[in-house]
Amino acid sequence: MADPAVLDEFVDFLSVSARPDLKATAMQQVMGMTSSGDGTQLLLSHAKLLAALVDLTQDPNEKISADAYKSIINLAAEFESNEDENLNNLISNKKLLSVLLKTVVEKSSCNADNACKVLSNLTRIPFGCRNVMECLGETDFPVDLVKLVEAFCAKRYNEKGASLDYLGMVLSNLTQMPEGREFVLDKERCVVQRLLPYTQYEGSTVRRMGAVAALRNCCFETDYHDWLLSDAVDILPHLLLPLAGPEELSEEEMEGMPEDLQYLEEDKRREENSDIKKMLLEAVMKLCATKSGRKTVKDKQTYIIIREYHRWEEDPSLQQPIENLIQLLIMDEPEPGMENLNEVEVPENVVKALEQAQS
Amino acid sequence: MAENTESNVGTTDGEKGAGKTGEDLNTMFDRYLDEAASHPKYANKKKGDFLVKENEEFLKNWEEEIDKIPVFMKEIPEDAGDNSLVAALQAIKYDEDDPPEELAKTHKDDGNAWFKKKKYKMAITAYDEGLKQKFEDGELRAVLYTNRAAANYHLGNNRSSLNDATEAVKHNPSHMKALIRAADCCMKLEEYSEAITWCDKALKISADDKRVLDLRLAATKQQKITERNNRKRKTEEKAALARRMKIVEAIKSRTIQFGQLNDDQQAKSQDQLILDAVSSQHPTGAAIVLDESGNLTWPVTFLYPEYGQSDFVREFHEDSIFSDHLQVLFEEPAPWDKQGMYKPHTVQIYFHHSEGTELVEVNPESTLRSILQDPRYLVAGVPLFVILPRGCPFTETYLKRYATLC
Incomplete structure (x- = not known):
C-alpha cells in the first residue's frame, strides 16, 4: 500500500460520487494510514488524494465526512516544523481552509468541532497562521475574525451540539500575529472584553487555555497596557481570579483590590492546569513592563493574591515564575530611564554571564 | 436621538390641505372669524369702548377657541366623553374600511404625538390600538412595540417596557432601538448579565455603537459590584453565625435550660431554642453577648405584676449579683410606686418553676449565672424575673x- 501508484487508483474510490460501500472502506484505509508517520507523509505527498479527502469532508454521509475530518486532523497534527514541504501542501490548500472556516461558523454543521481541531493544528505554525489570516482578510470571503469570536463567545452557537472549544486555540494561535492582536485589541469594538470571562470557564480546559493564551498574547502589546488595565477592559482581575483562592483576607488587604477578587467564597478553587497558570503569571508580568502599568497592578493589591497563591502552589516548575512576579511587585521603582522593562538594554557582559550560567 | 419615537413610514398628515382646497379653507376660515366675532358671546351689547374690548378678548383667545371646535382640534381632548362631533370625526380618521396597516400607522402617529407631549399613558393607549390591528408588516409592529416600550420606560414600568422591547425584537431582530431599550430596562431592573446579553445582540448589528459599548461597560461594572456585595453579605452572615454558634456553645457548656416560646409553632430542640435566643435581637438592640474572657452578658426583664410594670436590663453580667441591679433599679423611687414599697431591700425576686407555675425565691446575693443554671429555671427568650414587695x-x-395553680 506504500506505493504512490497504488494510491492513484485509490483516489477513485474516494470521490464523493463513488459507490458508498467502497468509499467507506477506502476511507477506513486512509484513516488507518494517518495513524503512522510514514502513512501521513505518503498521503500528504499525494495532491490528488489530499484533494479527494478535502472533498469528502462535505460528503452527505456523516460517518464519511467525520472520518475525512479525523484523517485531516491527524495529518495536521503530525508536524511541528515549518519546513516540511508536504505539510505546506495541506496548509496552502485554499479550498481546505475555506471549507474549514465556513464549517466552523455554520450553525447546523456536525463537523464544526472537527474543523476547529484541524484549524487549531494548522495555525500552530506561523505559516499556517498567515494563510488562515489571509483567508479571513479576503474581502469577499464570508468569514472574518469577528465571526469567529462571535461563534466562540455565543452560548450554544452550534445547533448540533459542537462546543467550539478548540476555536479558542485557533484564536490564541492567530493572536501570535500582530494582525490578530490588532483585531482583538480594537478599542472601538468589544472583542477582548468578550474573551475575559473564559479565564474562569469551568466547562473546558481547552477553552480556558485558548482564551488565556490569546489574552497573554495581547499583553505583549505594551502600547495597549493602559487601556487593558483601565475600566474599559479591566483585564487584571480576570488574570488573577484563577490564581486566587478561598483564603480569608482582611478588609485592609482587600482595600483597592478589584471587586471581582473580594470576599471570595470558601469553595473558591484555583486553576489546576499548570500551563494555564504559567500563562496567567506571564501575562501579569507583561503588564508590569511599563511604569504606569506596574503602578496599576501594584495598586490593585496583586501582591496579596500572588502571595497567597505562592503559599498554595506545589508545582515546582511554577515556583520561579511566581517568585519573579513577586520580586517585580515588591521591588522599588527602577531609576529613571530604566522604567520600561521591555526597553532596558542588558549589557553584553551580563548577557554572556547569564548564558554561561544557563549552560 | 435618544428619546424620540419613530415614524419610519411616510406620515399621512401635512400636505393634504394644500392647493385649491387650501384656498377654500381660507375663505371658510375668514367667514368663520366674521361670524364668530358677531356671536352673542362676543357681540357688542353696549356701544363704544366695551365693544372694542370684547373683540380684543376674542382676538386674543381665538386660537384657543378654534381648537375647541371639533374640525380644528389638534388633539382629542382627554375629557372628550360624548362629544358626538368628535366621535364622528374620529370615525373619519380611523375609517374601518382603511387597510389595517394604515390604521395602525395612524394610531402610531397619534401615539407619537402624545409621546412628544409626554402624555405617556395616552401614547400607550394609541400604540395598543395600533397593535390590535391585524397586519403583516413586522417592521411596523416592531416600531409600535418599541415606541410603547419607550412610553412604558418613561412611566417607570421597566418590566413592561422590557417585554415590549423583547416583542419588538421578535418582529425585527435588528431593531437597534428595541435592543438598546431592552438593555436599558435590564439595567434598571438590576439584571446585569441580561443587560450584557442584550448589548451583545446589539453589537452584532452595530459593532461600534458607542451607546451600546458604554451600556455594556456599565453593566459589567455593576455586575461585578453586585456579585462582590453578595459575596460580602454571605461572608458577613457566615461570620455572624460563627459568632452566634460560639455563644450557643458557651450557653450549652453552662447547662442552662431553654424552653419553648408561646408563639413557637412546633417543638424545637434545645440547640435550636438556644440559637433562636442568641439570634433574636431585642428591639432595643440588646442581645446575649460573649466577651473576650469567655463570659456572658444577658438582657434581663424584671416584672412588677402588682402594677403591671416592668424593667428591662440590657446588660446583666452573668457573674454580677441581683442585689447590685436592684440597687440601681430602685435608687430612685419608681414613678408608679406611690406607696414606696419598692426599695432595694424591701423587694423579693422570684422566677417561675420550670415545671408548673410555682414561684421560686431568688437569693439577691446570688449571681445570674447560678440562677440560670438552677435546674428549676427555664429561659424562654429573655431571662425573666418577678419582683414583689x-x-x-x-x-x-x-x-x-x-x-395552687398547678
Missing part, C-alpha cells in the same frame, strides 16, 4: 395563687 397582701395572694 416583701410582706404585702398582694404578694401573699399572688404567691398563693401561683402555688
